[in-house]
Amino acid sequence: MGDVALHTPDAPGYPVRSVGKALEILLMLRDRETIGIAEASRELGIARSTAHRLLSMLEHYRFAQRDTKSRGYRSGPALVSLGLAAVVRMDIRRLARPHMERLAHEIEETVTLMCLEGADVRFLDSVESPRPVRVAGRTGLLRPAHCTSAGKAILADLPSEQLEKLYPDEPLRTLTERSIGSRRRLLTVLEEVRRAGYATNLGESDAGLVGIGVAIPNLAGSPSAGIGIAAPESRLAPEQIREIADAALRTANAIANTFE
Amino acid sequence: MGDVALHTPDAPGYPVRSVGKALEILLMLRDRETIGIAEASRELGIARSTAHRLLSMLEHYRFAQRDTKSRGYRSGPALVSLGLAAVVRMDIRRLARPHMERLAHEIEETVTLMCLEGADVRFLDSVESPRPVRVAGRTGLLRPAHCTSAGKAILADLPSEQLEKLYPDEPLRTLTERSIGSRRRLLTVLEEVRRAGYATNLGESDAGLVGIGVAIPNLAGSPSAGIGIAAPESRLAPEQIREIADAALRTANAIANTFE
DNA sequence: GCTTGGTGTTCTGTACTGCGGGACAATCTT
DNA sequence: AAGATTGTCCCGCAGTACAGAACACCAAGC
Numbered sequence: 001m002g003d004v005a006l007h008t009p010d011a012p013g014y015p016v017r018s019v020g021k022a023l024e025i026l027l028m029l030r031d032r033e034t035i036g037i038a039e040a041s042r043e044l045g046i047a048r049s050t051a052h053r054l055l056s057m058l059e060h061y062r063f064a065q066r067d068t069k070s071r072g073y074r075s076g077p078a079l080v081s082l083g084l085a086a087v088v089r090m091d092i093r094r095l096a097r098p099h100m101e102r103l104a105h106e107i108e109e110t111v112t113l114m115c116l117e118g119a120d121v122r123f124l125d126s127v128e129s130p131r132p133v134r135v136a137g138r139t140g141l142l143r144p145a146h147c148t149s150a151g152k153a154i155l156a157d158l159p160s161e162q163l164e165k166l167y168p169d170e171p172l173r174t175l176t177e178r179s180i181g182s183r184r185r186l187l188t189v190l191e192e193v194r195r196a197g198y199a200t201n202l203g204e205s206d207a208g209l210v211g212i213g214v215a216i217p218n219l220a221g222s223p224s225a226g227i228g229i230a231a232p233e234s235r236l237a238p239e240q241i242r243e244i245a246d247a248a249l250r251t252a253n254a255i256a257n258t259f260e
Numbered sequence: 261m262g263d264v265a266l267h268t269p270d271a272p273g274y275p276v277r278s279v280g281k282a283l284e285i286l287l288m289l290r291d292r293e294t295i296g297i298a299e300a301s302r303e304l305g306i307a308r309s310t311a312h313r314l315l316s317m318l319e320h321y322r323f324a325q326r327d328t329k330s331r332g333y334r335s336g337p338a339l340v341s342l343g344l345a346a347v348v349r350m351d352i353r354r355l356a357r358p359h360m361e362r363l364a365h366e367i368e369e370t371v372t373l374m375c376l377e378g379a380d381v382r383f384l385d386s387v388e389s390p391r392p393v394r395v396a397g398r399t400g401l402l403r404p405a406h407c408t409s410a411g412k413a414i415l416a417d418l419p420s421e422q423l424e425k426l427y428p429d430e431p432l433r434t435l436t437e438r439s440i441g442s443r444r445r446l447l448t449v450l451e452e453v454r455r456a457g458y459a460t461n462l463g464e465s466d467a468g469l470v471g472i473g474v475a476i477p478n479l480a481g482s483p484s485a486g487i488g489i490a491a492p493e494s495r496l497a498p499e500q501i502r503e504i505a506d507a508a509l510r511t512a513n514a515i516a517n518t519f520e
Numbered sequence: 521g522c523t524t525g526g527t528g529t530t531c532t533g534t535a536c537t538g539c540g541g542g543a544c545a546a547t548c549t550t
Numbered sequence: 551a552a553g554a555t556t557g558t559c560c561c562g563c564a565g566t567a568c569a570g571a572a573c574a575c576c577a578a579g580c
Contacts, residue, residue, distance in 0.1 A: 016317050016538065018567065019282045023321040027338065030345045037528060047569045052529065057276050061283040071527095075346035078287065081377050083343005084384075085290045086335035088400040117341050124340075130392050139399055140348040276567065278538065297557060307540045312558065331547095331556095 021046060022054050026063060029079070034072035092216070092225050093125050095258040100127045100227065103251045107229065107244055109236075110135040114150045115225040117142065119166040121151040124225070135209060135230040143205055144173050146180050149213030150228035152199035156190040157215045157224065163190075179204045198245035201228075208233045212241060214248045218256050227252060281306060282314050286323060289339070294332035352476070352485050353385050355518040360387045360487065363511045367489065367504055369496075370395040374410045374473075375485040377402065379426040381411040384485070395469060395490040403465055406432060406446050407439045409473030410488035412459035416450040417475045417484060423450075439464045458505035461488075468493045472501060474508045477516050487512055 021044050028035055028043065041051035055073050058064040062078040087093060096113050104111040104127040112126040121144075126137025145151030145166075155163060172181050180186050193199040201211035213228035229248055236244075281304050288295055288303065301311035315333050318324040322338035347353060356373050364371040364387040372386040381404075386397030405411030405426075415423060432441050440446050453459040461471035473488035489508055496504075 016278050016282075016313055018276050018279050018538085019314060019317045020321070022276075022279045022282065023317070023323060023338075026323075026342060027321070030342045033349065038526080048528080049530080049570080050568060053276055053567080054279060057279045057283070061280070061287070063283060063286075075342070075349065077375075078283075079342055079346040080350060080384075081343075081382055082286060082290045082335070082339055083341075083346055084382060084400040085402070086339040086343055088402075089293065089335065090340060115337075122341055122344060124344075128388055132390050140344040142345070142348075278567085298555070308557080309541080309559080310539060313538080 018054070021050070022058065025051075025054060025058065026079070029064065029073075029075045034067050034074045036072050087124065090124070092255075096216075096225075096227070096255045097125065097127075099251045099255050099258075100125070103127075103227075103229070103247060104129060107247055109229050109231040109244075110137055112137060112150070112228045112230060113225065114148070114154075114228060116145060116151070116154050119145055121145045121148055121154065121226075129231070133232060133235075135232065144175065144179075146172060146186050147175050147201070147205040148228060149199045149201035149211035149230075150215070150226035151213065152190065152193055152201070153213045153215040153228075154224045154226045155186075156193040156199065157217070175205050176203055176207055178202060196245070197249060200241065203233065210236050212245050212248060214245065214252045216252045216255050227255075278314070281310070282318065285311075285314060285318065286339070289324065289333070289335045294327050294334045296332045347384065350384070352515075356476075356485075356487070356515045357385065357387075359511045359515050359518075360385070363387075363487075363489075363507060364389060367507055369489050369491040369504075370397055372397060372410070372488045372490060373485065374408070374414075374488060376405060376411070376414050379405055381405045381408055381414065381486075389491070393492060393495075395492065404433050404435065404439075407435050407461070407465045408488060409459045409461035409471035409490075410475070410486035411473065412450065412453055412461070413473045413475040413488075414484045414486045415446075416453040416459065417477070435465050436463055436467055438462060456505075457509060460501065461490075463493065470496050472505050472508060474505065474512045476512045487515075 024044055025035065025040055028040065035055075037048055037051045037055060040046075040055065041048040044051070046054075055064060059066065059073065059076070062076045064073040064079075065076040066072070067074050092115070093113060100111045100113060108129055108131055110126060110129045113124045114121040115124055116122075120142045123137075123139050123141040123143075125139055128134055128137050143151065145155055155166075158166075167183050167186070170183060172179075172183065172186065174181050180189060189199075198212055198214045201209075201213065203209060205211070209230055210233050211228050211230045213226055215224065215226040227248060229244060284304055285295070285300055288300065297308055297311045297315060300306075300315065301308040304311065306314075315324060319326065319333065319336070322336045324333040324339075325336040326332070327334050352375070353373060360371045360373060368389055368391055370386060370389045373384045374381040375384055376382075380402045383397075383399050383401040383403075385399055388394055388397050403411065405415055415426075418426075427443050427446070430443060432439075432443065432446065434441050440449060449459075458472060458474045461469075461473065463469060465471070469490055470493050471488050471490045473486055475484065475486040487508060489504055
């Protein structure tokens with residue numbers, strides 16, 4: 001009678017193991033550059049022959065391709081086109097675009113849309129500053145969330161137990177010497193972010209680059225997202241920050257309201 | 261004895277049907293916005309219950325997600341992150357980037373990298389013009405190949421039998437009234453492209469936008485790619501075309517030579 | 521040179537798993 | 551209100567996708 005496992009809304013009542021394993025291989029392909037057959041077999045707990053067959057299958061459908069020198073499989077063209085098609089269709093991105101363009105035009109700096117992916121943020125889209133000297137948009141990039149402005153804003157919105165899961169190991173990854181290196185420091189920074197409503201990034205991801213980021217609230221279902229504004233260090237005076245953050249917050253709210 | 265089917269180099273000797281069907285569903289997700297269970301079952305020739313289970317599986321791994329109003333499945337966040345990770349890693353893109361930046365800087369117009377996907381071209385990456393009035397880079401977009409400059413350049417490099425497969429139906433899709441509408445016209449245009457070495461796009465994809473495109477030669481294995489230069493109509497005088505095309509050809513060759 | 525540990529690849533039998541069919545409920549159409 | 555489609559669940563059978571072993575291949579290492 002009463003089903004206890006209701007708290008996992010999408011547990012497949014009738015799993016198809018081979019498909020599950022194949023999808024897990026695809027997910028491995030996201031984090032690793034290439035995968036070997038033995039590697040996959042070990043990691044998924046399946047026989048080498050099975051891993052071989054699954055990878056051949058992925059190769060046949062162009063989801064994977066063999067690296068030259070026939071050593072290991074890497075992600076194939078089907079993933080590229082599927083992914084790009086999915087990105088273009090993403091609700092957040094489509095809805096956010098016009099607002100981002102308005103914001104980029106108003107403050108004349110590069111605006112980027114990001115979403116959380118594990119403990120990282122993925123750059124989903126960006127509108128570059130109209131000025132000749134500007135920060136380039138780097139769609140597709142992955143950065144540690146705690147090293148970016150929008151990433152910090154997103155983290156600040158997370159429930160604390162989820163946050164702890166994301167940072168199990170103590171020495172946090174750093175990109176520059178200004179990056180946040182310890183969990184304690186991160187927690188106090190996030191507290192400040194919650195108070196201020198926005199986050200900053202003062203050369204913590206790239207030297208000479210500063211950013212201001214806010215989270216997009218109420219993204220029902222889809223992973224948490226945010227927008228960040230990036231500028232050359234020399235151009236952003238401290239007294240502008242509040243003003244720019246307000247513009248970003250207005251934009252984020254406008255995006256959130258577009259969800260009917 | 262003699263295996264006849266040697267001309268299909270990657271036919272999986274030992275197919276895993278469920279995985280194959282699952283991957284085919286993913287491929288459907290690329291072309292359609294959403295798919296229903298009955299739809300998938302019909303198209304793949306499997307029972308509705310099977311389609312249901314496969315889609316649940318995809319949903320569980322976040323490769324698909326249900327559309328609000330619980331009607332139909334659409335592509336999920338896993339596809340987005342997988343795709344973007346794959347794009348960033350793509351050889352062509354990584355290798356082409358520096359050359360594209362140089363070209364964009366030299367001619368001060370927006371440069372785009374595209375690759376063929378069926379009879380369309382997918383925008384893989386772009387470097388925007390430094391000028392204030394410029395054509396925006398639209399990474400991820402899909403356009404009919406015969407309506408874009410680089411697309412035509414890529415088509416011109418294709419063997420004719422492959423070309424015929426791509427255009428079975430006579431009234432070609434058009435985006436503006438200047439788009440090429442018939443196969444005959446396309447063939448003569450492609451002949452000109454082969455002679456000139458580059459292709460043009462005079463308001464055939466977007467009104468007020470002109471482009472110059474070239475194919476990147478010798479892309480062993482990976483799908484055919486090309487680069488295009490897009491500019492506002494008002495800014496591109498006819499006498500500049502040859503010069504810009506030469507710069508683009510130099511760039512394309514430089515990219516091709518990067519492949520060791 | 522010949523081992524030794526590691527790969528990727530192919531084959532075959534069997535237990536299990538994922539398939540189809542059917543029944544039900546919830547929608548949308550007419 | 552009836553009819554047509556849809557998504558969802560369940561169950562029993564048979565087909566399949568798994569593991570295991572055997573083989574070929576390439577590195578190092580002694």
